[in-house]
Amino acid sequence: xxxxxxxxxxxxxxxxxxxxxxxxxxxxxxxxxxxxxxxxxxxxxxxxxxxxxxxxxxxxxxxxxxxxxxxxxxxxxxxxxxxxxxxxxxxxxxxxxxxxxxxxxxxxxxxxxxxxxxxxxxxxxxxxxxxxxxxxxxx
Amino acid sequence: xxxxxxxxxxxxxxxxxxxxxxxxxxxxxxxxxxxxxxxxxxxxxxxxxxxxxxxxxxxxxxxxxxxxxxxxxxxxxxxxxxxxxxxxxxxxxxxxxxxxxxxxxxxxxxxxxxxxxxxxxxxxxxxxxxxxxxxxxxxxxxxxxxxxxxxxxxxxxxxxxxxxxxxxxxxxxxxxxxxxxxxxxxxxxxxxxxxxxxxxxxxxxxxxxxxxxxxxxxxxxxxxxxxxxxxxxxxxxxxxxxxxxxxxxxxxxxxxxxxxxxxxxxxxxxxxxxxxxxxxxxxxxxxxxxxxxxxxxxxxxxxxxxxxxxxxxxxxxxxxxxxxxxxxxxxxxxxxxxxxxxxxxxxxxxxxxxxxxxxxxxxxxxxxxxxxxxxxxxxxxxxxxxxxxxxxxxxxxxxxxxxxxxxxxxxxxxxxxxxxxxxxxxxxxxxxxxxxxxxxxxxxxxxxxxxxxxxxxxxxxxxxxxxxxxxxxxxxxxxxxxxxxxxxxxxxxxxxxxxxxxxxxxxxxxxxxxxxxxxxxxxxxxxxxxxxxxxxxxxxxxxxxxxxxxxxxxxxxxxxxxxxxxxxxxxxxxxxxxxxxxx
Numbered sequence: 084x085x086x087x088x089x090x091x092x093x094x095x096x097x098x099x100x101x102x103x104x105x106x107x108x109x110x111x112x113x114x115x116x117x118x119x120x121x122x123x124x125x126x127x128x129x130x131x132x133x134x135x136x137x138x139x140x141x142x143x144x145x146x147x148x149x150x151x152x153x154x155x156x157x158x159x160x161x162x163x164x165x166x167x168x169x170x171x172x173x174x175x176x177x178x179x180x181x182x183x184x185x186x187x188x189x190x191x192x193x194x195x196x197x198x199x200x201x202x203x204x205x206x207x208x209x210x211x212x213x214x215x216x217x218x219x220x221x222x
Numbered sequence: 223x224x225x226x227x228x229x230x231x232x233x234x235x236x237x238x239x240x241x242x243x244x245x246x247x248x249x250x251x252x253x254x255x256x257x258x259x260x261x262x263x264x265x266x267x268x269x270x271x272x273x274x275x276x277x278x279x280x281x282x283x284x285x286x287x288x289x290x291x292x293x294x295x296x297x298x299x300x301x302x303x304x305x306x307x308x309x310x311x312x313x314x315x316x317x318x319x320x321x322x323x324x325x326x327x328x329x330x331x332x333x334x335x336x337x338x339x340x341x342x343x344x345x346x347x348x349x350x351x352x353x354x355x356x357x358x359x360x361x362x363x364x365x366x367x368x369x370x371x372x373x374x375x376x377x378x379x380x381x382x383x384x385x386x387x388x389x390x391x392x393x394x395x396x397x398x399x400x401x402x403x404x405x406x407x408x409x410x411x412x413x414x415x416x417x418x419x420x421x422x423x424x425x426x427x428x429x430x431x432x433x434x435x436x437x438x439x440x441x442x443x444x445x446x447x448x449x450x451x452x453x454x455x456x457x458x459x460x461x462x463x464x465x466x467x468x469x470x471x472x473x474x475x476x477x478x479x480x481x482x483x484x485x486x487x488x489x490x491x492x493x494x495x496x497x498x499x500x501x502x503x504x505x506x507x508x509x510x511x512x513x514x515x516x517x518x519x520x521x522x523x524x525x526x527x528x529x530x531x532x533x534x535x536x537x538x539x540x541x542x543x544x545x546x547x548x549x550x551x552x553x554x555x556x557x558x559x560x561x562x563x564x565x566x567x568x569x570x571x572x573x574x575x576x577x578x579x580x581x582x583x584x585x586x587x588x589x590x591x592x593x594x595x596x597x598x599x600x601x602x603x604x605x606x607x608x609x610x611x612x613x614x615x616x617x618x619x620x621x622x623x624x625x626x627x628x629x630x631x632x633x634x635x636x637x638x639x640x641x642x643x644x645x646x647x648x649x650x651x652x653x654x655x656x657x658x659x660x661x662x663x664x665x666x667x668x669x670x671x672x673x674x675x676x677x678x679x680x681x682x683x684x685x686x687x688x689x690x691x692x693x694x695x696x697x698x699x700x701x702x703x704x705x706x707x708x709x710x711x712x713x714x715x716x717x718x719x720x721x722x723x724x725x726x727x728x729x730x731x732x733x734x735x736x737x738x739x740x741x742x743x744x745x746x747x748x749x750x751x752x753x754x755x756x757x758x759x760x761x762x763x764x765x766x767x768x769x770x771x772x773x774x775x776x777x778x779x780x781x782x783x784x785x786x787x788x789x790x791x792x793x794x795x796x797x798x799x800x801x802x803x804x805x
C-alpha cells in the first residue's frame with residue numbers, strides 16, 4: 084500500500100493583538116504558506132496554559148507553535164513575559180519526556196510581520212516533516 | 223518720590239530728583255548729541271559731546287547731560303554760544319584722532335567746522351568705551367578692555383590675542399558709534415553655520431504659534447552663557463521675562479490621548495553620493511525652505527554659500543525614499559514640495575531649474591495642474607535616478623560647478639549636468655524616539671516605524687489601545703490637507719469617547735469562581751492591571767471586572783481552575799484544540 088507523504092499537524096496558539104493580526108495581514112497580503120497549522124486564537128500569549136500544549140500533543144498534534152508580541156510590546160503589558168516563563172519550564176519537562184526540541188516553538192511576531200508568520204510556519208512544517216510524526220500520541 | 227522742577231531751553235518740566243539730565247531732555251523733545259551714551263548702559267560721560275550749560279543758584283556750570291543728575295530749580299541751556307563753542311572744540315579734538323569717521327564729520331558740519339584746527343587723524347576709535355562697557359556690564363563676557371594711557375590708549379583684548387571668552391555676540395559692534403568694530407568672517411565661524419532656526423535667541427516659534435508668545439532658546443541666549451545681558455528683561459515693560467524659569471513636568475488627567483508626534487526628515491548624509499555636508503552648495507529641501515521664507519535669514523532670497531545668486535539649480539527627488547538602502551516607501555510629499563521649491567527658486571533667482579525624478583507623483587486637488595504649470599514655466603524635468611553629485615569637472619563648462627550625473631531614462635542616455643546649487647528632496651521617516659512613544663502608549667508600529675492604526679479602513683485613527691488615537695505623519699507620511707483631515711477625525715473620535723460619559727467593558731473579562739478558589743493567590747501578582755485582590759475574610763481572590771482587560775494570564779496560572787475567562791474558558795479552548803485536530 085502506498086502511504087501518503089507525512090503531513091505534520093501543528094496547533095498554533097496566536098495572541099489576538101500581534102501574531103493573530105500578523106497572520107491576518109499575511110492573508111490580506113495573499114501570502115501563501117503551509118496549511119498545516121490551524122490557529123487557536125487567544126487574547127494574549129499569557130492565556131496559554133501549558134496544559135493546552137500537552138493537550139494538543141496528546142490529541143495527536145505533531146507540533147505546537149505559540150505566537151506572541153515582541154517583548155515590551157504586549158497589549159496587556161507583560162503577558163508575553165509570563166508566556167515565556169511558562170514556555171521555558173514546559174520545554175524542560177517536555178525534554179525530559181523525550182519530546183524533540185523542534186516540536187514546541189515560541190515566536191515573537193508583531194502585527195506588521197505577516198511575512199514572518201509565513202516564514203515560521205513554513206520552516207516549522209518543513210522541520211516536522213523531516214522529523215516525522217510524534218509518537219507519544221495516544222494511539 | 224521727590225520731584226525737581228527743571229527748565230530746559232525755556233521748557234519747564236518736572237522730573238524725579240537726580241534723574242540723568244539727558245533723559246529729561248529727551249522726554250521734553252530737546253535733542254542733545256551723544257556718542258558714548260547707550261540707553262541700557264550706565265552713563266559714562268567720557269565723550270563730552272553732550273556738554274550743556276546749567277544755571278543753578280546763580281552759578282553757571284558746563285556739565286555732561288548724560289550723567290548729570292537734575293536737582294530742583296536748575297535751568298539748562300543746550301544751544302548757547304558757549305555750549306556750541308565747547309562742543310566744537312571737543313569735536314576738533316576727536317577729529318584730530320579720528321578724522322574720517324562719518325558720525326564725527328556729520329557733527330562737524332553741524333557745528334561749522336570746515337577744517338579742524340588740529341588736523342585729521344586716521345584712527346576710527348574715539349575711546350568712548352561703549353564696547354568695553356557693553357562687554358563687561360551687559361554681556362558679562364569681559365573680553366574687551368582699555369590698554370595704555372594718554373595718546374597711546376586703545377581698546378583691545380588681553381595680550382591682543384583672539385579671545386577664548388568672546389562669544390561672538392556682536393554687542394560691541396552693535397553699540398559702537400563710529401562703526402570701528404566689525405564682526406568678521408572668523409567670528410561667523412565661531413558662531414557656526416547660519417542656523418536653520420530663528421536668528422535671535424528670543425523669538426516667536428512660528429507665525430501661527432499657539433500661544434503666540436516669544437520663547438528664549440537657552441542654548442544661544444547670552445544670559446545662559448555669561449549670566450549677564452538680560453537686556454530683553456530690562457526693556458520689557460510688562461516684566462514678563464523670567465530667566466529663572468525651569469522646565470517642569472506636569473501630570474494631567476485626561477480621558478483620551480491623540481498621538482501626533484510627527485516625523486523627521488531623513489538625514490541627507492545617509493545618501494553620501496549626493497555630497498551633502500561635503501559640498502557647501504548641496505542643501506536639503508528644509509534649508510532651502512528656510513531660505514525662501516520671507517522672514518528667514520536670507521529675506522527670501524535664494525543664495526549660494528558665498529552669497530552669489532545661483533544660475534542653475536538641480537533638485538534631486540526621492541532622497542531617502544523609494545530606495546532599498548534607506549526607506550522603500552514613497553514619502554508622498556516630496557514631489558509636490560520639490561515642485562513648489564522649483565517654482566520659488568525659479569521665481570526668486572531666475573535660475574535654470576532641473577528636477578531629477580523617478581516618477582512624478584502629483585495626486586490631489588490641483589496638484590497635476592501645478593505640475594503642468596511648472597512645465598510651462600520652463601522648469602526642466604529629467605526622469606532618472608541621480609548617480610552622484612561631484613565637483614569633478616571634465617569640460618570647461620563644468621569648472622567650479624557641481625556636476626549631477628544621472629541617467630535620463632526618457633532620452634536613454636547618461637547626462638552630466640553642471641549646476642551651482644543642488645537641493646536634496648529628503649523623505650520623511652519615523653522619529654528617532656518613536657519606539658519609546660510607542661511603548662509609552664502601548665500602540666503598535668509598522669516595520670517602517672510608523673504607528674499602526676487599528677484597521678486601515680474601519681478604524682483609521684484608532685489604535686489597539688482604547689482611548690489612544692493617532693493623527694498625522696506619526697501614522698505615515700502625508701501632506702498637510704490629509705493631516706488636517708485625519709487630525710479632525712482623531713479629535714472627533716476622542717470627543718465621542720469622552721462625550722459618552724461611560725466606558726464599555728471588554729466582553730471577555732476573567733472571573734474567579736469563589737467556590738473553587740483555594741486562596742493560593744498565584745493570580746494576584748500576575749495581573750498587570752491590579753484587578754485581583756485577595757479577600758482575607760473569605761480567603762479567596764476576587765476580581766474587579768471593571769479593571770480587568772481580559773488577557774487571561776490569571777486563568778492560565780490558576781491551579782484550581784477557579785479563574786476562567788469569558789469566551790476563552792479552559793473547556794472552550796480544549797474543545798477547540800480537539801476540533802482543529804480532528805482529521
